[in-house]
Amino acid sequence: MKSLVILISGRGSNMQALIDARLPCKITAVISNKPDAPGLAIAKKHGLETRALDQRSYSGREEFDMALAEAIDAYEPDLIALAGFMRILGEDFVKRYQGKLMNVHPSLLPSFPGLHTHRQALREGVKIHGCTVHFVTPQLDRGP
Numbered sequence: 001m002k003s004l005v006i007l008i009s010g011r012g013s014n015m016q017a018l019i020d021a022r023l024p025c026k027i028t029a030v031i032s033n034k035p036d037a038p039g040l041a042i043a044k045k046h047g048l049e050t051r052a053l054d055q056r057s058y059s060g061r062e063e064f065d066m067a068l069a070e071a072i073d074a075y076e077p078d079l080i081a082l083a084g085f086m087r088i089l090g091e092d093f094v095k096r097y098q099g100k101l102m103n104v105h106p107s108l109l110p111s112f113p114g115l116h117t118h119r120q121a122l123r124e125g126v127k128i129h130g131c132t133v134h135f136v137t138p139q140l141d142r143g144p
Contacts, residue, residue, distance in 0.1 A: 002078040003028045007068075007085040012039020014083035014104045019046055028075040031068070033087050055087060065093040072097075082136065086115075091138040101136040103143070108132055113141035 002025040006015050009032060016039075019027065030043035035052035043050050051071050058064035068089075072080060082103040094101060107117035109132040112124075121129045137143035 001026050003075065004079045004081060005072050005075050005077040006030045006043075006081045006083050008032050008037055008039040008043075008083055009034050009086040010037055010039060010084050012037065012042045012084065015039050016042060018081060018083055025079070028077060029071075031071055033064070033068070033085065039084070061088075061090050062092075065090045069093060069096060088140065089136070094136055094138050097136075099135065103134055103136050103141070105132045105134065105141055109134060109141055 004018075004023070004025045004027050006018060006027060006029070008015050008030060012030075015030060027048055029049045029051060030040065031051045031053065032040055033053055033055040035054050037052070040050045040052060053064065053067055053071060055064050058067060064087075078100065080097055080101045082101070084104070089101075105113075105117070107113070107121065108128070108130045111126070112120040118129070134141070135143040
């Protein structure tokens with residue numbers, strides 16, 4: 001059975017959807033870059049192991065990315081899901097997990113990459129809006 005580590009930053013609604021989907025995998029851990037993320041409590045209620053790495057306690061992106069990689073590697077996951085993880089990861093980090101790192105993005109890419117996708121869609125007057133699950137590459141929201 002494949003193993004999955006889920007990365008979150010907030011309330012954990014995307015993580016909850018992954019749990020509810022009963023995917024044929026084992027969720028080995030939920031890791032947040034914010035220690036007060038409400039999603040951590042939800043993960044604990046489901047009996048999942050949790051970790052929090054406060055991004056503010058690191059001097060920069062590289063140091064945080066290294067600590068996050070160490071935390072992830074402890075679980076030896078087959079896949080890593082960015083499920084509402086609101087931090088851009090550095091190129092070295094992304095390359096380290098090439099083919100294993102997936103993002104849930106709240107727009108139909110390539111439309112509306114980055115933040116505030118719903119606001120962007122409303123401003124543009126689009127009639128159809130959705131989400132995209134894609135592999136993460138160094139170019140933001142452009143992976144297959």
